[in-house]
Amino acid sequence: MTRPRALITGASSGLGRGYALSLAADQYDLVLVARDEARLRELATSIETENGTHAEVVVADLSTRSGIDLVRTVIETSRIDLLINNAGYGLKHGLLESEISELEDQDMVLTGAVRELSLAAVKEMRIRGRGGLINVSSMAALTTMGQYAASKMSTLVFTEALAGELRGTPVTVTVVLPGFIRTSFHERLGVERPGPGWIWLSVQRVVATSLRDARAGKVVSIPGASYGLAARIARFVPRSLVRWGSTGFSLSRRDDH
Numbered sequence: 001m002t003r004p005r006a007l008i009t010g011a012s013s014g015l016g017r018g019y020a021l022s023l024a025a026d027q028y029d030l031v032l033v034a035r036d037e038a039r040l041r042e043l044a045t046s047i048e049t050e051n052g053t054h055a056e057v058v059v060a061d062l063s064t065r066s067g068i069d070l071v072r073t074v075i076e077t078s079r080i081d082l083l084i085n086n087a088g089y090g091l092k093h094g095l096l097e098s099e100i101s102e103l104e105d106q107d108m109v110l111t112g113a114v115r116e117l118s119l120a121a122v123k124e125m126r127i128r129g130r131g132g133l134i135n136v137s138s139m140a141a142l143t144t145m146g147q148y149a150a151s152k153m154s155t156l157v158f159t160e161a162l163a164g165e166l167r168g169t170p171v172t173v174t175v176v177l178p179g180f181i182r183t184s185f186h187e188r189l190g191v192e193r194p195g196p197g198w199i200w201l202s203v204q205r206v207v208a209t210s211l212r213d214a215r216a217g218k219v220v221s222i223p224g225a226s227y228g229l230a231a232r233i234a235r236f237v238p239r240s241l242v243r244w245g246s247t248g249f250s251l252s253r254r255d256d257h
Contacts (some may be wrong), residue, residue: 004081005028006030006083009086011086012034013039015136015203024050029054031056031078031080033058034087044057068117081125081131084136106148126166136210142177160219163175174214177220178210209224
C-alpha cells in the first residue's frame, strides 16, 4: 500500500521537527520545508534511517514570492495527504521599533503563505476525496501582542472559515492554538522564558494532542487543559482588559553586552 504523505513547513526545528518525527514513526512519507538546508537534510537522513520512510527536502523562504511558489508547486503536482503550516517566527522589537519590511515579511510567513498553501492543498484534497490540513496559530491570537498576535488571529479566523466551507467533505481542517512550548523560539528572540514552569508544554504533547484532534475532525485544537480553560474564559474578558494585560505582559530581554 502507498504510504500517506505529509508536507510540513518550518520542519527543521521545534514544533515542525516534532511533527515530522511523530508522523515518520506513524509511517508517513514526508516533504520537509524550511530555510535551513543543513538541518533539513540531517532530519531527513535520520528519519529515513530510523523509520524506513522517504523524506524529501524543500529549501524555501516563505517570506518570499519564490519560496511560496516553490512549495505551492509541490502541493499542486504531487500527492499531499496532510499539510501542516507550522513555519513562523517572532520579532525582537515591538510595532513602533520594527521596520515595515520586517512586519510584512513576518505577516507573509504567518498569514500569506498559510492562506495560499492551505487553499492550494485543500482544493487538491477535495478532488481526490480525502486529506487533512493543520494550521498552527497560537494562544497569542487571543491577545493584542503586536503583529505576531494579529497574524495568528488572521490564521485562526481563516482556518475556521475554511473548515466551514469544507463541512461535510472528506477533508478535515484544524487550527492549533499552542501556548508556551519548550523550543528555541524565545532563545532566538533573545528573551528569558516568562512565567512559572507549569505553563510550558513539551513539543511532544502539543504534537500528540493536535494530531489526535485533527484525526477526530476537531476544528480548533488547544493543547493543555490550562490553556483550554484560558481560551474559554478569554471569550468573556472585555477587550479593554485584554489590551491592558497584553501591554503589561513583557518579555525580559537578556543583556547581550
